[in-house]
Amino acid sequence: MATTAIGEYSCRWPNSGTINGDTMIKRVGFFREFEPQDADLSAPSIHDAVRPHGKDDESGILEYLSSGTEIFSAMGAERDVITGDEWIPGAGSLVTDGTWMWPVELHHYVKRYHAELPDDFLATMRSTRYTAPAVSRDRVEEIVREVFGGLPFATGGGGKEGADGFFSWYLPDLTSQSSGRLLESLEAAGLKARHPLTGDISLFRAGKDGGDARLVRDAGDPADILADPGHGEVALHLWIASDTFTTLRVRRLDDESTVLVYELSGLQEPEREQVVAALVKSLDQLRDSCRGFVLDRAGLSSCVAWDSVIREGASPTTPLPDSVAVDATRFGQPSGFGTMARTDYGHLTVFSRSRTEDARP
Structure with a gap:
């Protein structure tokens, strides 16, 4: 294509x-x-x-x-x-x-x-x-x-399907209103914050020191907690079926920017592609506010390694994933993406692995 x-x-x-x-x-x-x-x-x-x-x-x-x-x-x-x-x-x-x-x-x-x-x-x-x-x-x-013939991103570094894979979105700081729109777009795409059978919300909060996440009891409106993750991270299960979910982790970088990390680890190929398809549809609705994204199905890199690339236009110092998008209005000629195909996506420039790269015989 x-x-x-x-x-x-x-x-x-x-x-x-x-x-x-x-x-x-x-x-x-x-x-x-x-x-x-x-x-x-x-x-x-x-x-x-x-x-x-x-x-x-x-x-x-x-x-x-x-x-x-x-x-x-x-x-x-x-x-x-x-x-x-x-x-x-x-x-x-x-x-x-x-x-x-x-x-x-x-x-x-x-x-x-x-x-x-x-x-x-x-x-x-x-x-x-x-x-x-x-x-x-x-x-x-x-x-x-x-x-x-077995997708080239089928296994991660640990040899497990979907090991440490992720899809990160870089957005402005979330408000209760923008968090609500986010959850609405995710649900419309097929990723629900409430369990399809029980209606429960699985929302967790971790401290700044990265300690064990604890379930937030009587969470109320999850949009409010996503908008105010405090000094640590919050995590929310998003269900695509009663036995299949991705975990959304909200990480605030500063007072003006937030990273949404959707975990793909542990998902088998059909479920992973179903989750990715839903996330693509949701992100398309939020594209105007997106400052960049990284899709790494196989977990070849660490999600935090991309912060400086997306926010500052730095060259990547980690293995290249499936796709990386940077804000073309801020960084005119990003470098370091090798032979990755380049295309425009609104105000974003997207770099993607070619069809034949890493393909199996």
């Missing part, structure tokens, strides 16, 4: 077939113009798929394309490859119904240009009345491993 800001990895595989007797995922909508850097010339051209009119049930087709399960998230946007006059948010993200997989931007090309889709894919949509079926965690994991 031309500009994906949350990691770029090669996604080439046969249209269908079997691996060890299991049915492979079918791919649709991966036109060669979507990957101009290393396009597969045997892939179809989007120009050949354009039609003057859509199908009679095009509204249902569009609904189906929007209802799939996202299994890989990309932040940023790409230009319409036909006219170049429109940006497509999230282009590069991957969506599936368990049988088929397509890039999220396919919806745009069907809606605007009535791009023609294979008859067997249309038959699948019509048979389900235009609602993609839910995809189990096991099936998501099968698809992810099949597509990526």
Whole structure:
């Protein structure tokens, strides 16, 4: 893809077939113009798929394309490859119904240009009345491993999946109002502060000396505590399912800036990508106030090592993660990001690992 800001990895595989007797995922909508850097010339051209009119049930087709399960998230946007006059948010993200997989931007090309889709894919949509079926965690994991052959960020330095991985956001100092908006955006993206079954809030406070965190009893409105972490840190569990959560840690740097660290440690690939997808959606809503972010799925670096990079424009002195974003209005020519791909994301400049970097055979 031309500009994906949350990691770029090669996604080439046969249209269908079997691996060890299991049915492979079918791919649709991966036109060669979507990957101009290393396009597969045997892939179809989007120009050949354009039609003057859509199908009679095009509204249902569009609904189906929007209802799939996202299994890989990309932040940023790409230009319409036909006219170049429109940006497509999230282009590069991957969506599936368990049988088929397509890039999220396919919806745009069907809606605007009535791009023609294979008859067997249309038959699948019509048979389900235009609602993609839910995809189990096991099936998501099968698809992810099949597509990526084991993601290059699958294991951290400790050899454990997701070991010490994190997604840090640098924001202005939180107020009760901005904390409330933060929690609302997270919940809308699928990360809930209250446990889905019990309704409990798991909110912890640690002292300045880094001692053991203690559960805050009768916390009241968590937005107020997030806005005033005191002299230490506060941590909040954000639930994506009744047995799956990420921990949000709020660390105040000074009177004008705060770091939100979302832990990815201990999450397996499907759950981790689901959490990352939710965080990407939430951050997109808060982008205007974001001063930078770091996504390190494998925990190759320490989250505190990035404070000087994001706040002062210093060169990195730690292994490069999946993506780093810095404020382009403050630091015009950041250095030290090697061969990482560079793209714009509003006022942020985002550096991401290339698709082929660290890829496995």
